[in-house]
Amino acid sequence: MDFDAPKPEIKIVHGKNIMFQKVVDEVLHGIEEEGVPFSIEELEDANPVELAFRGAELSHLGVGIGITENEVVLHFIKLKEDQPIFRIPAYSNEATLRAIGSNAARLVKKMPFKNLDNTELS
């Protein structure tokens, strides 16, 4: 059997005209270090949870991240729309922003999540 599929990617969705490129970048770095492909989309919507869920719908891995001025949200297609896995403030420090990106990748790679308070479960 030989068949083909769309590229499996994590989808990051953020609001228009973003003033928070630094936040997006750190999240992307978290994904990149874990070696999972991703792509970015810009949408009007202002609710980060909706953005994240929209990302999960667009992603063929079912994993989406929504980013607004205020929040970064990680969502998974099999969850209820109003109940994402993780949400953190956009003003979180660099390590936490990277960690939520890592966790998106780890959801795909089936690896234990990083703690978002910068401590590993130990």
Place this chain on the structure above:
Amino acid sequence: MDFDAPKPEIKIVHGKNIMFQKVVDEVLHGIEEEGVPFSIEELEDANPVELAFRGAELSHLGVGIGITENEVVLHFIKLKEDQPIFRIPAYSNEATLRAIGSNAARLVKKMPFKNLDNTELS
């Protein structure tokens, strides 16, 4: 963390006014024996691959089965729409019909597929 999700089910989609209840039943028995929940939907569409993909979209497990007079198709949300995992004729024998149902469940349970020619990989 306490959060909720829609019930994870395999979605079976078949054409309207079906004359092939027996086929549907055998597929369902295959799923039931494996212990995975399922639900059934009726749609106009006549193309079994489209029905199956529609099922995969509706299913929160991402697994759909499309059934028409002619064919039974197993699809998975992460695949390209025109490239389902398995397709068998609707006139297949009981064991094969059950097996495609089992395989839908096994896709969810992450268990090796049954061979659709009634032989286990050995």
Place this chain on the structure above:
Amino acid sequence: MIIAGIDIGNASTETALARYVDGKPEFLSSGIVDTTGMKGTRQNIHGVFASLKQALEKADLTVEDVDLIRINEAAPVIGDVAMETITETIITESTMIGHNPSTPGGLGIGVGVTVDIREVNNCDKGESVIVVIPREVDFEDSSRIINHAVNNGIFINGAIVQRDDGVLINNRLTKKIPIVDEVSLIDKVPRNMRAAIEVAAAGSVVEQLSNPYGIATVFDLTSDETKQVVPVSRALIGNRSAVVIKTPAGDVKERKIPAGQIIIQGTNKKAQVNVDDGAEKIMDAIRSVAPVEDIRGEAGTNAGGMLEKVRQVMSNLTDQLPSAIKIQDLLAVDTFVPQTVKGGVAEEFSMENAVGIAAMVKADKLQMNMIAHELEAELGVKVEVGGVEADMAIRGALTTPGSNKPLAIIDMGAGSTDAAIINRAGEIKSIHLAGAGNMVTLLIASELGYDNMALAEDIKKYPLAKVESLFHIRHEDGTVQFFDKPLDPRTFARVVILTPNGMVPMPGNYSLERIRAVRREAKTKVFVVNAIRSLERVSPTGNVRDIEFVTLVGGSALDFEIPQLVTDALSKYSIVSGRANIRGVEGPRNAVATGLVLAYEEGE
């Protein structure tokens, strides 16, 4: 008349309630609660109340209905456990980094001189360099500097990075290099030294640096120098990435920690043995001087410390002078303990040898009569001390369907493993040995490097599973189980313990199979060994083979695999054994309590 048999154990207090009709007991119900306070002390009374109340409620009776309470003449045995590491690994001047970052960068092997990335532009054209990148330099700067240096003709052949930036840096390089990241103590990486760095593909392990001749090839070593790098190469076996740095005096050593002697005083003989000779030698020594009167450790040594700690705990518990405490049996077990390597630069750890010890102490005769008196006063019911624990346990065990005299029992509790045997004539012989459930828990905790004993106890008692998605787990046997609601993200992709109170995620990176193997081995090392040791001692001939039937009783016989491990081992001696099923309904619990009721019938 209504009789209650109550067994106060080290860990649990059990009740059997029966009505005597025509001189025959008819069992009504049973009760079990945790023992309150040290066995044989006044505090036990609360537990006795609770246990009795539980049984009475099940039978719809009250204390007033009870005519007689029989409590056990407790075996005066208490156990404690300790652990002593006997090897250590030391790195002098860091020469290797053998850790496994989850996301190293690049692939292959690179050799060069270690240079701080901020000084790399001082290097000469044509020089081969491994850059060292501390936390302060971010991945964008790092990759820019490297690309620039490479353009200037400096050979950058690898990188050692403090942050988790390996993939990020590599993705931005024009010429890809192997990168080891997450090296926490980067300041300890020596500069201006020759270094080799190797990163294997996903799923593979380093091949060059884990082979002494591979290191020799890289550094052009003489055969004498090659001999010196053997511990380095061995330590790197199985890693996906590695760094070796050649410092003039650097070395990795495994050394034995002199742990001191154990002195075993028998009735007639005396033996001394070094703890670092391992468990086998210690057990041989104990066997050679049996019966044991006392065991002491050489003063001022770790062995001394370990045994004196046990003695101290016992003395506190029993309110006796430490010098009056006699250690009368000891179970030593060889084990491994993960320990951080001294002098490592990336928190490398290695599995060090250790010896685990369970000690058993005979306390003063416990004050069961005092307890009986107080109970009688408080309840207004006649209370008597009903007989020796082992005798009662055998009587209880004989209610197991399919069992008959002659019969041996093994009572697997928390602190000690007790065995008793009854012959056709009804004569009973019994023995108490060090090492039981608590020892298993200790071994599990130390081999996995956990301080948390409650966690280790859960690992012991409950099966494991792997959380494979937010919605399903895979059990130890490969079966899959689905959940309607998503599982706690803290358990995601982790090994979990399936406790009755929910899934407990396991810290660390152990695979399910590893934890399972540790668990089963700990159970084998303690209970299989003690089953055979104890049967040897009670066998009329001293030979285990001459025992036909064994039933397993006690809390640890409830375990989901201990009985099968023991049964399997005993079957090699043609012994029929299995978990007891007291009165056909209680399983391995309630043997002594049941025996206390039955002994009344026999007029004891």
Place this chain on the structure above:
Amino acid sequence: MIIAGIDIGNASTETALARYVDGKPEFLSSGIVDTTGMKGTRQNIHGVFASLKQALEKADLTVEDVDLIRINEAAPVIGDVAMETITETIITESTMIGHNPSTPGGLGIGVGVTVDIREVNNCDKGESVIVVIPREVDFEDSSRIINHAVNNGIFINGAIVQRDDGVLINNRLTKKIPIVDEVSLIDKVPRNMRAAIEVAAAGSVVEQLSNPYGIATVFDLTSDETKQVVPVSRALIGNRSAVVIKTPAGDVKERKIPAGQIIIQGTNKKAQVNVDDGAEKIMDAIRSVAPVEDIRGEAGTNAGGMLEKVRQVMSNLTDQLPSAIKIQDLLAVDTFVPQTVKGGVAEEFSMENAVGIAAMVKADKLQMNMIAHELEAELGVKVEVGGVEADMAIRGALTTPGSNKPLAIIDMGAGSTDAAIINRAGEIKSIHLAGAGNMVTLLIASELGYDNMALAEDIKKYPLAKVESLFHIRHEDGTVQFFDKPLDPRTFARVVILTPNGMVPMPGNYSLERIRAVRREAKTKVFVVNAIRSLERVSPTGNVRDIEFVTLVGGSALDFEIPQLVTDALSKYSIVSGRANIRGVEGPRNAVATGLVLAYEEGE
């Protein structure tokens, strides 16, 4: 001048090409192809051509440029392997069904008399029944009949089902019962007998029927009868579902298959040993009579058959009379082989003990001179036979950086493990032992129950992974790898071998860890054992400890874990060992070919 060293091995033919300048060799290239035909026969010439051509092409040369070809004086050693099962399990009148259907129905334990479902309405009210449901009755009829019978006051306490209908039936019952399904040979289930059926929860195993006292409780057995059910209960340990049927004469036995004797004729002594005494005894016997002249099996026994088969294969290969073939070394290994239980009803299988044997035969001096002549004639280049294989291998191995005289090598090939040692004075001693790569492959195949040797060879050579979704796999070390395109559905949820030609799914239900353990153990049993055996023989003192340096060469030294297993084992004797790196570039390959070139320099 240009010299080619060509090594014709049992499995591969290797070339080293060099230019001599000022009496010093400068290596240009190398070549490797599969050996054509049996080593030492005319057919080898095709392989020699191909191997030489490969090397020449890499160096941009032609045959005309070559001044001298040196081929090896081949070690006249051929190996073969065989396997003999020495225990079997037999069920007389089926008394148990111990298989593990993946989807049994219900939960718990049920006891009753076995009745065909079509006759259940003849049962009396109040009777306890286990229904037997053959293929002809579908799940809808079955559940209707059961519900109806239950309504009529018959106690249906369990079901034994031929089809995979357990869950389907159970879902349609008003009163849930334990159901074991997929019982293929349902006609062998005895009717009108007392039976007990147990189904455990997902992830758990049966507890009652795997305990002899549990079975005794269910069937109310006497202690003598309990003794008889021990093999039944043992066989059920670890299953999720089980059935035990009490037939008057039913029994499960494990019995030893008398496999016959092996007779080892040494130069001075002779020893006999029973094959069913196991590998250890056999190896002891061989050690006790060394040096061995010939090994024979007792005529008319399995042992005889096994060794005569080896002799026959050898005689065919070498064109000698079987009686002229002398077996001069033998490696026996204890192993387990999954075998279908005789008399089982659900294709139960059990792991039976077996002994695997690798035999080594010294053939006649091989005809290397004839090959040299033919080559010379065909190529028009001078060809000479260059020296004893072991000497050449040592010379080649000494080009490994970090190595020096004294040095030992272990050449790990396909049929034999050869060792050689060179002392400071340059004197060489060598030995050939039975058992190498092919033996590892055989052990893997038989322990996993595969007939397919090519599959077992792949398992040996390549790492495993688990396919966890249609898009990703998990490697042995836990690392995850993603794919853009969906993987072949035939690999889904299976353990796969990561061969260079893609993923090969493993048949059967083995876990990755199990296969990995079998693989590593097979490697240890053959190569670690033979490394020590062979070094003992070449050590000047007979003591392995007196060897300082060992390098590993040959095809099996390419393995991704064999060198590390051997290195680890030898390090316990304080021996520095590791994979050779011939000329600093060839890894463990090309030792003999390189040695052939170097020996010219020394004027040999």
